[in-house]
Amino acid sequence: MQKKYLMTPGPTPVPAEVLLTQAAPMIHHRTPEFSAAFAEAITGLKYVFQTEGDALLFACSGTGVMESAIANCFCAGDKVIVTRNGKFGDRQKLIAEAYGLEVIDLAYGWTEVVRSADIAAALSANPDVRGVIVTQSETSSGVLNDVKAIGEIVRAYDECVLIVDSITGIGAVECKTDEWGLDVVMTGSQKGLMLPPGLAACTVSAKAWRAYERSTLPKFYFDWMKYKKNIEKDTTPFTPAVSLVLGLNVALSMIREEGLENTIARHSMLADATRKGCEALGMSLFAPPEGRGSAVTPGWVPEGVDGKAIVKVMKDRYGVTIAGGQDDYTGKIIRIGHLGYFGEFDIITTLAALEMTLAGLGYAFEPAAGIKAAEAVFMEG
Numbered sequence: 001m002q003k004k005y006l007m008t009p010g011p012t013p014v015p016a017e018v019l020l021t022q023a024a025p026m027i028h029h030r031t032p033e034f035s036a037a038f039a040e041a042i043t044g045l046k047y048v049f050q051t052e053g054d055a056l057l058f059a060c061s062g063t064g065v066m067e068s069a070i071a072n073c074f075c076a077g078d079k080v081i082v083t084r085n086g087k088f089g090d091r092q093k094l095i096a097e098a099y100g101l102e103v104i105d106l107a108y109g110w111t112e113v114v115r116s117a118d119i120a121a122a123l124s125a126n127p128d129v130r131g132v133i134v135t136q137s138e139t140s141s142g143v144l145n146d147v148k149a150i151g152e153i154v155r156a157y158d159e160c161v162l163i164v165d166s167i168t169g170i171g172a173v174e175c176k177t178d179e180w181g182l183d184v185v186m187t188g189s190q191k192g193l194m195l196p197p198g199l200a201a202c203t204v205s206a207k208a209w210r211a212y213e214r215s216t217l218p219k220f221y222f223d224w225m226k227y228k229k230n231i232e233k234d235t236t237p238f239t240p241a242v243s244l245v246l247g248l249n250v251a252l253s254m255i256r257e258e259g260l261e262n263t264i265a266r267h268s269m270l271a272d273a274t275r276k277g278c279e280a281l282g283m284s285l286f287a288p289p290e291g292r293g294s295a296v297t298p299g300w301v302p303e304g305v306d307g308k309a310i311v312k313v314m315k316d317r318y319g320v321t322i323a324g325g326q327d328d329y330t331g332k333i334i335r336i337g338h339l340g341y342f343g344e345f346d347i348i349t350t351l352a353a354l355e356m357t358l359a360g361l362g363y364a365f366e367p368a369a370g371i372k373a374a375e376a377v378f379m380e381g
């Protein structure tokens, strides 16, 4: 037997309390019982999104809700600014192009933060832009983009919506939907919400509903208005992912019990410990100091070590699954997730497995330096 640990930024570990809901006998979704659970889920989602506006819930992975944002806010030929500094920003651009939008491409390196001044400049040069699309927490790079500052800029444009992929942001970092003027904020179940994959959610502001009214792109399953009208009756337009919705309520009640601010503070502490642990092992951090999120810590693989081997040995020999780099960074970086159901000892475990793996691969470092650095962060609290 080998005990296994899932230390990736999606899917993320699922608490036993949530897993148990997945084993309960199926209930029908057109019942008062499900309606009550669904209403509770929508209320809980509004809490984590920090919105008084609409929150919609879909049976799909995160990419489904990303696609829904494009289909529901725009017309073919609309101009949108897509910022990208990682794999998920790239995906936003591909989706926008698939729907025939004219993309103003604000592309950055993966170790760079999106500059809000560039968005301000692109908007004043193109006042007919209908949307700005930003990834708040880039899971591929660990970079955190400043959606608060971007919100302040886009707020001034009445006909332009700000769409935020916060799929690994929600529950891990501050994301104040209403206060920051974010029109559409998206998340997915297998990330900070501590659920299996299969649900995605988004907020819709009054401005985004105006964009919806104008939008002529084809939509059916993801037609936001169908969801809104059904939410008013505590139900869904199509068969919901019943078991996941029941699990969502358990996960959301755990977040409420901890308090969202404390959940975010816990993530920040876990991220800090992971960073210090990696640095103590002589690894350089991938994301720049001015924009590091708390969902995942990517670090450069030390000189002379095979990055793919680190991931493989950690998984096969020690049962600890972390993520490798994507696209150009395959084999060059490793990514340690600490998103959702994570505590101090998950970080210690991961760093210990990393140390044993690095030692096994012939890399020289001060033994136990990583866990020692992480412990120091935890003891400070």
Ligand SMILES: *Cc1c(COP(=O)(O)O)cnc(C)c1O
Binding pocket: 010, 061, 062, 063, 064, 088, 135, 137, 138, 139, 165, 166, 167, 168, 188
């Ligand atoms: C996981 C993730 C998504 C969605 O990916 P799916 O595999 O479709 O769930 C989108 N954006 C970010 C930043 C993500 O981390």
